[in-house]
Amino acid sequence: MRTWLRRNLFRTWWDALLTIVFSGVALWAMWSVFRFVVFTGRWEIIDVNLTLLLVGRFPKDSLWLLYGVVTATAFWGAAVLGGGEVAGALAPSRAERLMLAVRRFGLLVAVGFVLVALAGVQESIWFVVAIVAALALGRQVKKWRRKITALRQLPAVIWHGVLALAPVVMMVLTIRSADMRLWGGFLINFYLAFLSILLCFPLGILLALGRRSSLPMVRLVCAIYIEAVRGAPLFVLLLLSGVALNFFLPPQIDPGPVFRSVTVFTLFTAAYLAEIVRGGLQSIPKGQTEAGRALGLPTLKIIFLVTLPQALRNVIPAQIGQFISLFKDTTLAGAALSIVEMLKISQAITKQDAFLGRGYIYEVLAFAGLLFWVGSFVMSKESQRVEKKLGVGQR
């Protein structure tokens, strides 16, 4: 203990000084946060407006659809990713496994706990029970897939198709039944990010391939697009799409703010994604392409079966980083296009009659910040884990 202290905190007098200053700052910061959360924070504003903050004016009687989406996605996630078995001697003990689980999911569970405590309705408790059940079921399904021979022999396409059926059906139902103008809060942040990620993926990959193509004109067009988009600020693009997007569409289409922002997010992220994928493609040794050619594969097959899968795997962390920044950037849609997303709503609720002019801004921003922070932080930690699991840079 004393050695640890001396090594880590009091090596020299200079070190000791730094230690004292930094510990002082840290303790003061911790105390202020603690005091704010426990004593001075007036959390009734969050309590009253929780639904508004999370889902906006989403109709109350179709909330079950959202619950369904989350539960089904939890099941799918557990069934696809959950419960990796480590063989034999490497298997961690129960305590280690518990530690690992706490480190991975502790934050999410804690936030879920806070949300349930704030909501405090019977409904939310049932919702939590449903999620936990879905997770358990998902893990069990994954185990069956490993243990039961008949299931193991199913081709991956069918297996994953069946698993993804529930979340996809729920999402389609939700989106079909919804009136986009009523969506808001954290839900719309999630929705914008999710949709843009789905849409920008094919475009980004095509652009990356185009930029590396051997055809000079294609290369030029892709390069111009990528550089132009990367040189422009997202906020101005959003503003521009707010006033100009309808000019580029046939008059019968009337783009709403969600449509406008998804278009911009997609086109914007695709350019960044293209650069990331290009980096991945450059990291693939030339021998891979040559091996593909030696086997007599056509160029398209070489790209889609040999180089691209490896390239995408190599850049998973960078991709997830890009998606995290997209998730954070969805807040801009509120400022530029008046979408009632989380940040916009948080500022709006401080102007309600009961809370007007009494300085509730700290509480609402802390709450919004907590949700965004936990979302991004968990994603980035998971990406590091995936990176380790895939052994990027070690093969």
Added chain:
Amino acid sequence: MLQFFILLSVASVLYWLWNNYRLNVAQSKIPTNFQFLDNPSSFSLPGNALDQSAPVRRAFVQGLLNTLRVSIAGILLALLIGTLVGIGRLSKNFAVRTVSGTYVEILRNLPLLLLLTFMNLAVVLKLFPRIESAWVPLELFVISNRGIAIPWFVGSGTTLLIILGCCIAAMILVSSCCKVYSNRTGKKVRTILISGAVFIVVMVAGWSLFGFNLTLPVVNERGSLGGIRIDPSYFALLVSLVLYTSSHVAEIVRGSILAVPKGQGEAADAIALEPIKKMQLVILPQAFRVAMPALGNQSLNLIKNSSLGAAISYFELTQIAQITVGNGSPAVPAFTLTLIVYLAISLMSSLIINIVNRRLALVER
């Protein structure tokens, strides 16, 4: 053949967009040219010569200057703080390491707009006192929710610039002389000390020559008088940009320090360099060579992110565009112009970064 096909499809998509645009514009009869730039701007900017009759063109130039003002200060501060925090993350000291790590992890994972809103609404407008009860630390500054006033020089800006230029030129001259001398004789010269002294001497000489004076800000009834006043929105934008970007810079610096081969640090230890010298002379120069492209990217990001100033009414380019559009200028050309200016800034900066990069890159023989 494939090339032709791809180009054809791209061209047809572009044509489709263009055609829609033409039809829609013809239908709605809005102007699409840049003539609005000559109209009177009909708004004024606080603290600037721009008045209601000045053309919109001038307002845009002023906005561009404001953007550059916040960006340059932001880049310098973010690089400085980010480097320090990045080094701190690798410190042997547990307290320093943890605090730096927490700083990075917290700021990196928050949306910039949230930080900005927090700085503007919660810190500057709420936490800072009203002007009647302004904080006056050391009688030098006046801090209130109308801005921060700091001591400043009396006199014209040009002479100040001339003096500063002379100072910097003298400093560079002296330090290069020192370097030549120490290279020739092999003696150790305290370059930083000497050139700092020269800087101060030249500055004092210039001051006494031109008769410069400092004014201290004081509180009067509705605001502060004297000194120079930093706008609250400028302050909020600058601080949040610096906080956000420095957390990214810190990660880059940490990564590049780790990328310096271990032998380099051990060699520095072997010739008994002090830790600070080791960082300054051995590790950081090599780390920055690796970090340069990523740091350039972060600087560009900061410039682009400064467009968020429009969300808190800092009068930078985007905000000016929004105001002129609100005052009746056609929206599409105004925002397109803004976009083009940002694009030009980015392209020029990346050109500079590329040149610096090429000079820094390891020349392999």
